[in-house]
Amino acid sequence: MSARYTPDARHDGRQREGSGAVIRRLAAGPASVWLTLLGLLAASCWSAFLPLGSYNTALNLVIAAIMLLVLAIFLMNLARASALLRLVASAGLLWVVFLFVLTFADYLSRRPY
Numbered sequence: 001m002s003a004r005y006t007p008d009a010r011h012d013g014r015q016r017e018g019s020g021a022v023i024r025r026l027a028a029g030p031a032s033v034w035l036t037l038l039g040l041l042a043a044s045c046w047s048a049f050l051p052l053g054s055y056n057t058a059l060n061l062v063i064a065a066i067m068l069l070v071l072a073i074f075l076m077n078l079a080r081a082s083a084l085l086r087l088v089a090s091a092g093l094l095w096v097v098f099l100f101v102l103t104f105a106d107y108l109s110r111r112p113y
Contacts, residue, residue: 030075033071033074037067037070037071041067043063044060047063048060076089
């Protein structure tokens with residue numbers, strides 16, 4: 001019997017992963033992000049029924065900001081992106097902030113009729 005047919009030479013001492021293990025490992029990241037987003041959605045729906053007054057809007061905006069960060073970091077892969085791509089994403093976020101600030105300033109500056 002030659003050396004290439006011995007169990008140690010054939011298997012290298014390592015156990016090979018099956019296709020099911022590879023699929024589970026690849027799906028673990030998006031599945032955890034999805035579950036996190038579902039949890040944040042449930043928190044947002046739950047907070048809508050709490051009697052918090054004006055703090056309800058602030059709480060829902062914080063939950064929406066956390067959802068935005070989860071989406072940007074994990075699903076858009078900004079954590080591993082180049083510096084230029086992160087700069088462009090930050091510039092887009094800055095323009096959205098300008099849009100909201102100017103819209104709210106216009107809304108708050110109007111007199112009720």
